[in-house]
Each structure stands twice: as C-alpha cells, then as structure tokens.
Amino acid sequence: MRIGIVCPYSFDVPGGVQNHVMDLAEALLGLGHEVSVLAPADEDSPLPPYVVPAGRAVPLPYNGSVARIAFGPVSSARVRRWIARGEFDVLHVHEPLTLSLSMLAVLSAKGPVVATFHTAMTRSRVLAAAQGVLQIVLERITARIAVSALARKVQVEHMDGGAVEIPNGVTVAKFSHAAPLPGWPGECGPGEGGTLGFLGRFTEARKGFPILRDAFVELAGTRPGLRLLVAGPGDPDDLFDRFPAPLRDRVTFLGLVSEADKARMLRSVHLYVAPNTGGESFGMILTEALAAGTTVVASDLDAFRRVLDGGRAGQLFPTGDAAALRAALAALLDDPARRAELTACGDQVVAHFDWPVVARRVLEVYAAAIEATDGRVIDQEWAGLG
C-alpha cells in the first residue's frame, strides 16, 4: 500500500506526536509498505530518508504552549505537490484540528483520509467558535483514530463522531536490548541496596515527585545502599535541595535524556516508580518500562491500571499515599520472585503495544477508509493484514 503520513510538528523538536509518527512509519515500512512522511523541517536538516521536508516551521502560541507549525500559501502549495506526486492509496494525518500541514493536507485531499487524534483537549472556546470551519475539515476525514480512551471521549462528546481507539505503540526491541548504564542497577539484597527510577518533570505537581521523595527519604533511612535515579528536565540544585544533605549522594540526576538514554535508564533500575497524581491519559512511560523488563510501581490511576492490566503486570498503590508507596517498594525490593512474576506478565502485556502489532491495527483502519471511499473491499493479502 502507498501511504502518505503528515506530521504537524517539526522533527527538529522532540515530542510525543513526532515520535509516534516516526515509529509508525518505520513499522509500516517494516511490514513492506511504501511510506512518505511530510513534516515541517528545513531542507538541510538531517532527516530519515522517508521524510519529505515542507519548509521551516514558525513558532506560534497555541493551546497554552508554543507549537512550531507551518501554515500558509507556501506550505499549502508544497502539501498539494506532495499529494499529487505521492499517488497515495491513503492519507494519514495527525492532529488535523491544529493550524498545520495536517489541516492543509485534509483540505487538499480527495481520497480516503485517516486522522489520528493525540491530545485529549477538552472543548476550548477557540474550538467552539471555529466549529463551522472545523466541521469542513472533519467532513473530509473518512476514519478517525484516538490514541487513548480520553482522546476518544473528546471525539465522541465534542466532535460528534466516533473514533477507533488504537494505543500508542512501543518499539519493544529498542528497550529490551538496551545496555544498562555502567555500574547500575547494582546490588539488591534483602534489607539493603536496590535502585528506584523516576522519569519526568520533577517540578510538576501532577507528576507526583514529592510522593516518591517522601517514600525514598523514609525508606533510605532504614535501608542502606538504596539509590534513586532521576531523569527529566529541571535544575539539579532545585532537585538536590529537596533531599536532606546526608541522602544527596544517593540520588543521581541525569537531566534531560535522549530516547536511547531513556531506554538505558529504564534498564538501570530495579523498580520504576510512577507516582503521578492525575492528568495522564495513557501512560506511555509505563509501557516503555515494561518493554525494558523493569518492574513498575504506579499510582492507582485509571490509565495506569489499564496499562498494567489491573495490577497483574505492575504494583499499584493508592494515589498520593507516600506511606503505601514506601511499603510497596520495601516489599518488592526484598522479593525478587514477585518482581520476576510481574515482569513476566509485563512481557505479555507489552506484546500488544509492540509497534508491528499496533501498525497492523492501523492498516485495518486504512483498509476500512479506502473501502468506504470507493465501496470496493480489500483483500487481507493486499492490505498486508494477513
């Protein structure tokens, strides 16, 4: 199948949508399809061979943050040229309701269009005011995909339409084969040692870092050799100030890590802790930790409970309860058999999120969109679904 994918955000800046698009494109290529990705980027920036640059993106404030997008007559002409040359069987756009290449592509497309919605943005005033315009965009979309239950709920309630829920994928091999950082995770004997991991913005309240901090400080007092590995954006001084002086040398801060280092970091800890207090729609990081074969301890949020299969694939603790977290950590660090049981189950769970598996489900949506556009029915073999 010839597939054209449009990414609204520039590959120059890392982000969830960009990673999703690249992983999906690679998985589809791996399944033997022809893929071209259109994304805003400079002509001379280093890009994978399947990406077609659509020119520089300009920063624009949008939805509370700054998005780098490309929109306007020049971009529009490039989008049209790319579509005309590509002769795609199906066009797959991401986040088509932002002012972006995706929206331009939807408006210039004639054939089957599949759209993926990532954000679970609730009905904003902008959205309500532009309803008439957005309707014209939505009318050109044949099939919709939502990456989480929350994103799907927004579709159903606010955009007046259904969507197929297909979760974000994870490239399991990238995580399961990563080498741990030198010297990590170290010893983890009964009553001593062990390494905890946290990844994310530790200053952000909903990430729940203070809960992990409290649990760590209390547990480290009775458990010699317990270490904490933190990765994510932020100021090191700000992080270390949060810990009592004697414990500071047992905390290691990696700063912002690349995708490759993220995989290594997840392989470098005995327990990955997700103490989030809310606002997570999916819990991508948990699937990544499971893919790395690391035991996960997470707050009992809906999204996390779903990913962890109700607690079979990871330990859940009552959201916001530092004492319960401490008890769960102490018990798991002393019980390698239980950890092995959880990671074995995690392997099964994460197999459903592996990109080739997820990409096959996306291909079925492509087939449905093509069929609905011209009424013909596609063979399993032709669509590469078999």
Place this chain on the structure above:
Amino acid sequence: MPGMWWVVGASLVVGLVAAYLIWTAGRVERLRVRAESAARALDAHLLRRAAAAAVLAERRYGVELYAAARIALDAEPQEREAAENDLTRQLRAVRLDPTEPDCEAVIAASRRLALARQVHTDLVRDARSARGRPLVRLLRMGRRHPWPRYFDIDDPTLELPADVPA
C-alpha cells in the same frame, strides 16, 4: 453616478450568494456519495462475516449458528439489523479458538465489520447533518435522493484484545 455602484454592489452580492449555494449543493452531494460508498462497504463486510460464520458452522458448530448465518445472508432490508444482531449473539455464545483458521476468519471478519460500521455511522452522520441545514432544506437540495440511513447494530467485535480496556 450612484446608481451604477448599486448595480455593482448588487451583482457582487448575488455572485457571492450563488457561489455559496453552488458550494453547499456540492457539499451535500459529496457527502451523500460518500455515505453511499460506505454503505456498500458495510454491506460487503456483513456478507463476508455471515459467509465466514456459515463455513464455521458447517464444520464445527451445527444448526443454530448456521441458521443465524443463513438468515443474516437472506434477510430483507427491514429485518437485516435484527438478523445481524442475532448472528452476533450466536457467535458470542460459541467458544472461538483464535488458533483455528475457521475461527480466526470469523474473528477477523467481525473486526473488519466493526471498523466498517464505525466509518459508515460517521459518514452517514456527516451527510445527514449537511442535508439537515436550514438552507439546504429550504431549497430542497438533494431531494432526488432518499436521506442516508444509519445501520443500527450492536458492536460486532467478538474478542476484545487484552490492550483495549472494556
């Protein structure tokens, strides 16, 4: 000559209104055609599922499933939704083994049918909402065609994959 400007202004307005009406009529027609194509694809998938179920019933599960599949294949349009729901119920009642090729064919056909149904529902909704606009009703655009109809059946997905929460 103020009169001339009146003429220019009036013809400009008439031109804009005409352009909007032509665009709207095109939109209603485009959405209707789309909904019809989706209905054809849905029809094909319904037949496929019923045929796969009939094959399975002949080899393994016997009379009740076979009857449900036959009834779904032969149903008159007004009884078809009920017949398809009945087939879904029958399929849910039997234990399907995903490693068996005949069962896998039914499971795959049901999954594809679920997607076709979702897309059809969305496209019919779009077509109906365009058709229901006051201006479209007033000028009776699209009166040569019947209103696009929903096909109201239960979700035919048989086996929820473990990663999709219920």
